[in-house]
Amino acid sequence: xKKISIAxxxxxxxxxxxxxxxxxxxxxxRAIVQALGIDYxxxxxxxxxxxxxxxxxxxxxxxxxxxxxxxxxxxxxxGDSILTAAKNASILSGKDLLLSENRLIIIGSELCKDDLMxxxxxxxxxxxxxxxxxxxxxxxxxxxxxxxxxxxxxxSSQRLINLIExxxxxxNTIADYAYQxxxxxxxxxxxxxxxxxxxxxxxxxxxxxxxxxxEQKGGGExxxxxKTIVLDGGVVFSDKRKSGIIxxxxxxxxxxxxxxxxxxxxxxxxxxxxxxxxxFSVRTAITPRFNEKSELYFDISVTADxxxxxxxxxxxxDTARIMAVKxxxxxxxxxxxEKAVIDIRENCHxxxxxxxxxxxxxxxxxxxxxxxxxxxxxxSAPCVIKVKCNTFSLGLESY
Amino acid sequence: xxxxxxxxxxxxxxxxxxxxxxxxxxxxxxxxGSERFVAIxxxxxxxxxxxxxxLFLTAKFKGDNFLTAAIRKNRIYGIILGVLFGIVLLSVTVxxxxxxxxxxxxxxxxxxLLISGTALIIAVSLYGAIxxxxxITRTAVxxxxxxxxxxxxxxxxxxxxxxxxxxxxxxxDDSNYLFRAVISEISCNSEMLVFAVLCKNITDKPGRTxxxxxVVIFVVLEVVNLLYNLVFGPYxxxxxxxxxxxxxxxxxxxFQRLDGIDAIVWLLCGIIKIxxxxxxxxxxxxxxxxxxxxxxxxxxYGAVTLALCMFIGSDRRYYDALQSILxxxxxxxxxxxxxxxxxxxxxxxxxxxxxxxxxx
Numbered sequence: 142x143k144k145i146s147i148a149x150x151x152x153x154x155x156x157x158x159x160x161x162x163x164x165x166x167x168x169x170x171r172a173i174v175q176a177l178g179i180d181y182x183x184x185x186x187x188x189x190x191x192x193x194x195x196x197x198x199x200x201x202x203x204x205x206x207x208x209x210x211x212x213x214x215x216x217x218x219x220g221d222s223i224l225t226a227a228k229n230a231s232i233l234s235g236k237d238l239l240l241s242e243n244r245l246i247i248i249g250s251e252l253c254k255d256d257l258m259x260x261x262x263x264x265x266x267x268x269x270x271x272x273x274x275x276x277x278x279x280x281x282x283x284x285x286x287x288x289x290x291x292x293x294x295x296x297s298s299q300r301l302i303n304l305i306e307x308x309x310x311x312x313n314t315i316a317d318y319a320y321q322x323x324x325x326x327x328x329x330x331x332x333x334x335x336x337x338x339x340x341x342x343x344x345x346x347x348x349x350x351x352x353x354x355x356e357q358k359g360g361g362e363x364x365x366x367x368k369t370i371v372l373d374g375g376v377v378f379s380d381k382r383k384s385g386i387i388x389x390x391x392x393x394x395x396x397x398x399x400x401x402x403x404x405x406x407x408x409x410x411x412x413x414x415x416x417x418x419x420x421f422s423v424r425t426a427i428t429p430r431f432n433e434k435s436e437l438y439f440d441i442s443v444t445a446d447x448x449x450x451x452x453x454x455x456x457x458x459d460t461a462r463i464m465a466v467k468x469x470x471x472x473x474x475x476x477x478x479e480k481a482v483i484d485i486r487e488n489c490h491x492x493x494x495x496x497x498x499x500x501x502x503x504x505x506x507x508x509x510x511x512x513x514x515x516x517x518x519x520x521s522a523p524c525v526i527k528v529k530c531n532t533f534s535l536g537l538e539s540y
Numbered sequence: 541x542x543x544x545x546x547x548x549x550x551x552x553x554x555x556x557x558x559x560x561x562x563x564x565x566x567x568x569x570x571x572x573g574s575e576r577f578v579a580i581x582x583x584x585x586x587x588x589x590x591x592x593x594x595l596f597l598t599a600k601f602k603g604d605n606f607l608t609a610a611i612r613k614n615r616i617y618g619i620i621l622g623v624l625f626g627i628v629l630l631s632v633t634v635x636x637x638x639x640x641x642x643x644x645x646x647x648x649x650x651x652x653l654l655i656s657g658t659a660l661i662i663a664v665s666l667y668g669a670i671x672x673x674x675x676i677t678r679t680a681v682x683x684x685x686x687x688x689x690x691x692x693x694x695x696x697x698x699x700x701x702x703x704x705x706x707x708x709x710x711x712x713d714d715s716n717y718l719f720r721a722v723i724s725e726i727s728c729n730s731e732m733l734v735f736a737v738l739c740k741n742i743t744d745k746p747g748r749t750x751x752x753x754x755v756v757i758f759v760v761l762e763v764v765n766l767l768y769n770l771v772f773g774p775y776x777x778x779x780x781x782x783x784x785x786x787x788x789x790x791x792x793x794x795f796q797r798l799d800g801i802d803a804i805v806w807l808l809c810g811i812i813k814i815x816x817x818x819x820x821x822x823x824x825x826x827x828x829x830x831x832x833x834x835x836x837x838x839x840x841y842g843a844v845t846l847a848l849c850m851f852i853g854s855d856r857r858y859y860d861a862l863q864s865i866l867x868x869x870x871x872x873x874x875x876x877x878x879x880x881x882x883x884x885x886x887x888x889x890x891x892x893x894x895x896x897x898x899x900x
Contacts, residue, residue, distance in 0.1 A: 266780075272788045272797075320775065320785065327774035498705050498773070505574075505711035 172236035175213060176298035178283025179223060179260065180249035188252075190226040191217045191284040193298055194234065195242070213297045215287060223263045240270040244302050246319065247283035247338060248276065253376055253383035257333060258326045261319055274319045275305050278376035278383075280339035289340065289368055301370060305336060308372050312396050312405045313389060315375075325493060329515050331381040332491040334395065341371040377489040385489035387481070394481025397443055397474060398494040400425035406450060407470040411462070416453035418470045420445040420530055427499040429522075437507075438523045439496055443474065447532035463532060471528040478526050492519050544677045544741050546748040552680035553731040553753040554760070556813035558687055560728045561761060562806045564639040566863065567780035572773055574710045575718045576765055583725030584758045590873060591732065591750050593881040598739045598746045601889055605740040606880045607827045609887030617886075621879055622828045625736070626821065628875035630841075632730045633817040634848045635866055637661050638859060640810040641849070647784055647803050658849040661814065666842045668815030669822055670835055673738055676815045683808045688760070690787070690802055695767060697790035697798070702770040727869035730817070732876035737820040818842070 177192035193213040218230025231238045243264075252260060264270045279286055291300035309316035314336040317325070325333045343366065374388045375395070387395070396402040402423040409416050423445040430440050447467065449455070455462045485491050496519050501508045511518055570576065594606075601609045607625070611618030641657040668676045712718055731753065739746040768782045771789075776782055788799035821841050822834040829837075852858040865871065 265778075272785060318789075320772070320789070323778065324773045324775035327778065495705065502705050502708045505708040505713070509711065509713040 166237045170236055171239045172214075172216065172231065172234045173239050174243040176245040176247070176287060176301065177243060178247040178249065178279070178287040179226075179252055180282045180284055181252040181255060182219075183251055187219050187221060188223050188226040189217065189219045189284065190223065190230050191215060191287045192230055192238075193287055194236070194238075213290065217284070223260065227263070240264070240267060243271050243274055245298050245305075246274055246276045247279050247286050248335065249279050249283040250281055250383075252283075253278050253335075253378070256381045257378055257383075258323065258331075258381050261323060264319055265323055270319075272318065272320055275302060275316055276319050276322050276335055277305065278335040278337045280337060280373065285340060286338055286370055289370055301338070304370070304372060308336070309401075310403060312393060312402050314372055314392050315396060315399065315401055326378070326381055328492065328497050329512075330379060330490075330492040330497060330519060332493045333378040333381075334491075334493045335376045335378070336372055336392075337374050337376050337386065338370050339373045340368055342366040343369055377485055377491045377493065379489055379491040384491055385484070387484045387489070390477055391481040391484040394477040394479070395485065395493065397423065397425060397478050398427075398441065398481055400495075405474070407473050408451075409453075409466045409469040409473070411453060411455075411466060411469075414453035414455070415451060416449060416455060416466045417451040418447045418467065418530065418532060419450050420447055420470075420474065422446045427495060429496075429500045429503050436522075437500075437518060438525060439499070441478070441494075441524055441526045443478070443526070443528045445528075445530045447530040449532065467530055467532045471530050474528045474530075475526050478528070482524050482526070486520055486524075490516075490520055492516075496522070543743045544674050544738070546742050546744050546746060546752070548674075548677035548681060549735075549738065549742060549749045550752040550756070551684040552677045552812060552816060553734070553749065554756055555680045555684040555687060555809040556731050556734075556816060557728065557753070557757045558684075558760065559806055559809040559813050560730075561764060562781065562783050563643040563810055564636065565724065565728055566867070567782075568777075569721055569724045570765075570768065570776060570779070570782060571717060571721075572706070572769055572776040573713065574708065575712055575714060576721055577762060578710060578712065579718055579721035579725055580758065580761050580765065582722045583729075584754055586722065586726055587729050587732070588750075588754055590726070590729075590877045591735075591754075593877050593884050594732070594736055594739070595747050595750060597880045597884050597887070600884065601887060603740055604887075604890065605737050605823075605827065606883040606887065607737070607824060608740065609889070610883045611828065612888040612890065613886055619828050621883065622824050625733070625875045625879055626824055628871045629733050629817060629821055629824070630845065630848070631862065631866065631871065632733060633814060633821070633845055634852060635862055636730070636810070636814050636817065637665075637845065637849050638853050638862075640807070640814070641853070643781070643803075643810075644807065647781065647799070654853050655846075655850060658846060658853065661811065662842050662846050662849075664811050665814035665818050666838055668811065669818030669838055673741055673816070673819045673823075676812060676819060680809075680812045683805065683812055686805050687809055690798065690805060691760070691764065693792060694783075694787055694790045694798060694802075695763075697792055698767070698771060698786060701789065702767075703773065704770060706769055706773040723869050724867050727867045727872055729876075730813075730872065732872060734816045734820045736876055736880060737823045738816075741823075 172192070172194040175193045175195055177190060180189045180191075181187075182189055193215055196214045214234070216230045216234035218226045218228065218233055220226035220229050227238060246261075246264065248257070248260060261276065264274065290297045305314070305316045308314045315334055316336060317334070322333050322335070374386055375392050376383055377385045377387055393405065397405075400423075402420070402425075404419060404421045405423070406417055406419045409418065423443060425441065425443050428440045428442070429437060431437055447470070449463075453466075455466065485493060497508070497515065500519070508515060597606055597609070607618055607622050610621045637658055640661055641654065644657055668679070735746070735749060742749065764783065767786065768776050771786055772779065772782060779785060784799055784803065787802040788797045790798045792798060818838060818841065822838050825837040825841075826832065826834050852862055
């Protein structure tokens with residue numbers, strides 16, 4: 142008992158006295174970074190970091206978190222490298238940067254032309270950075286996006302994170318964390334994809350529903366425009382640098398190709414009727430094969446379950462019409478995927494579908510033997526796309 | 541005498557080897573692909589072969605370690621072998637302390653002074669060594685249980701992030717890397733040195749410790765390597781502490797990141813490893829001096845370790861030189877295989893009367 146008491150007193154004394162041996166920063170002296178944008182200014186050959194950090198006592202609010210306010214402040218730093226720019230931003234804010242809560246990195250369009258791996262290396266090698274940080278590309282500068290403040294969520298950046306996550310779950314874009322992008326960049330083609338953000342001017346805040354019966358502000362006069370941020374396609378990287386931009390349709394095709402599509406609805410017009418089939422449980426398999434001439438090609442097959450969300454006047458027993466609508470939907474998805482292959486692989490010379498991964502998975506010796514020209518092989522091998530949707534009505538019939 | 545069971549020592553060895561995997565093995569030697577799976581298998585088979593002289597020695601000189609058998613033959617001869625063994629043991633200890641210190645500054649406390657970090661690690665490890673092998677192995681049971689539980693937890697929470705298409709059939713693309721990985725894996729078995737000294741303290745069959753620990757460590761390392769490959773793919777080649785990154789990605793309901801708790805458990809296991817190395821040094825001293833008190837020796841040994849850590853840690857080139865020497869596996873083979881092999885043929889068994897007295 143005596144020993145335990147001594148050990149307890151000793152550990153208590155040590156914990157009180159040893160804390161003075163390590164430099165520490167009070168929470169109020171930390172800038173808890175929520176989102177940051179990185180730009181490269183070619184004219185001055187410098188990097189510019191702009192960061193939104195949590196403001197503990199927002200203006201107009203008595204509580205520490207006032208949900209009616211953006212709750213963020215902005216700090217900017219410039220430097221010869223991303224590290225020095227971040228340090229300068231820290232000096233300007235007068236606070237120690239804390240990156241462990243950062244959930245979003247926006248890369249400016251000029252910086253996208255640079256080696257993306259080097260850009261992200263700073264955040265990845267910093268073990269205190271949050272590993273689940275989304276990375277996006279900007280149409281112009283990242284700073285102009287950081288400047289826009291939203292009042293939704295407990296901090297401004299929450300709205301952007303929700304936008305990205307929602308678009309991803311709806312099948313409109315691929316939202317990857319920084320480490321997943323690094324994994325993608327480590328392939329021999331150095332390919333990656335970032336969702337692209339841009340500023341859009343809208344007449345009303347589309348996210349806030351009007352109250353019923355509310356008169357239009359300004360008594361019929363033209364409404365004020367409000368800046369907001371929207372997702373607009375994606376930035377494609379090849380050899381670790383930006384190689385092109387793809388539109389929203391190709392992004393959907395990309396979702397199918399990379400086996401990331403959770404659910405997708407296709408509306409088929411049949412005379413005056415519109416039928417909507419929703420693809421769910423989508424599974425994409427990329428299988429490399431060799432034809433009779435021993436030439437490589439990729440067999441890309443998509444299988445999905447389908448459900449009629451809008452029947453468009455088709456009866457449950459009208460098999461012929463159901464099959465016709467289903468075939469049209471399959472063709473539409475095939476067309477989206479083919480467009481994505483053309484836009485991404487042929488125009489941007491990028492392999493973000495995982496063709497190399499599939500090839501290595503099936504033929505590792507082929508990849509090793511053709512190490513020198515594997516990029517050319519991957520970018521030139523034909524892709525044969527097949528889409529098969531098993532539709533059923535009310536879960537009773539299956540075709 | 542500080543008696544320990546083979547099962548307890550097995551768990552201590554598992555904690556020790558897993559710490560090496562998480563903290564001490566150079567990141568460049570953990571690479572994506574099937575080579576490392578094969579390297580772990582070859583290394584474990586090789587280590588089993590390297591253990592053979594020690595296993596034969598424990599069978600031939602029951603209840604003795606190599607030093608006892610050598611001293612019984614000739615005191616000066618025994619002390620020379622003990623000093624040579626001790627040099628390797630000391631270099632492994634210094635390397636382990638520096639690696640642990642580096643890990644703490646990289647991941648936990650960025651601005652920890654080299655002297656305060658190493659001094660604290662050495663002080664805590666010495667305390668364990670003074671309390672004895674039995675106390676260390678009992679702590680290891682606790683540490684290993686949490687360690688394995690956390691790895692399982694990480695696996696479960698990372699289930700949705702595993703990409704099985706990263707796997708491919710066993711194909712050796714880079715035989716040069718395979719060779720380096722095998723040698724490095726062999727060099728990471730410093731538990732062999734601990735076993736060479738503490739085998740005399742094991743109450744039941746000492747060989748069990750070797751068999752059990754090799755099998756369990758082999759399985760755990762292959763599973764952890766599989767986890768690395770499934771999560772990171774080719775990006776694994778760029779990472780220094782892959783399991784730390786994985787644990788920072790895992791969320792468990794209330795806890796947003798598991799890296800903090802993981803790092804502390806690995807730190808505990810690192811302390812266990814260094815304590816075992818110190819305890820082995822203390823046992824060497826006791827055997828060669830014939831004295832039962834080892835406290836003063838351990839205090840001096842700890843001070844020497846601290847001084848060496850300060851010297852080697854002061855310049856990255858010294859640290860790299862030490863790493864490159866140890867990663868050739870030659871020091872380990874010399875101390876863990878060659879010395880026991882020499883003693884196996886030249887050592888002297890205890891006369892029956894002496895043996896009976898010791899047992900009584």
